[in-house]
Amino acid sequence: MQRRALIQAGAVLTASVVAVASGAKASEKAEPAVAAFLNLPGMGLPIITDGRVRNYVFVVLKLHLGPGHTVEAVRAKEAYLRDALVRAGHRTPFVLANNWTALDTAALSASLIRSASTLIGPSAITRVEIVSQAPRRRTGLPAG
Secondary structure, eight states: OHHHHHHHHHHHHHHHHHHHHHHHHHHHHHSOOOOOEEEEEEEEEEEEETTEEEEEEEEEEEEEEOTTOOHHHHHHTHHHHHHHHHHHHHHSOOEETTEEEEEOHHHHHHHHHHHHHHHTOTTSEEEEEEEEEEESOSOOOOOO
């Protein structure tokens, strides 16, 4: 008799552990996923005014990825994103009118998001965060 009671207790215990484990898995799936991001380390972008390179600003960027895009997929296209950003920086510089030691963050972000949408896919990058800007020269500001 006792043997039968022990087997039944073991079966009930096993069923309850399985139910708790499946409930934990369901609650993990219900939690919102942490937003993925990719860091782009130091990249030098030119400050060009009147057709002359006045300075370089080295930036560190943090790219916030859109839903459905993995870090690995975007990292595979990192070289293309860097190339597109440097080309855009030479074509239409990200220059502030009164400062040669910082970049126009809104223009830089818009350019990178636009490039990513053509290279990777729509809404691949939702936001670009500029972590740091370090100018090569801290002097030589425009007169006036």
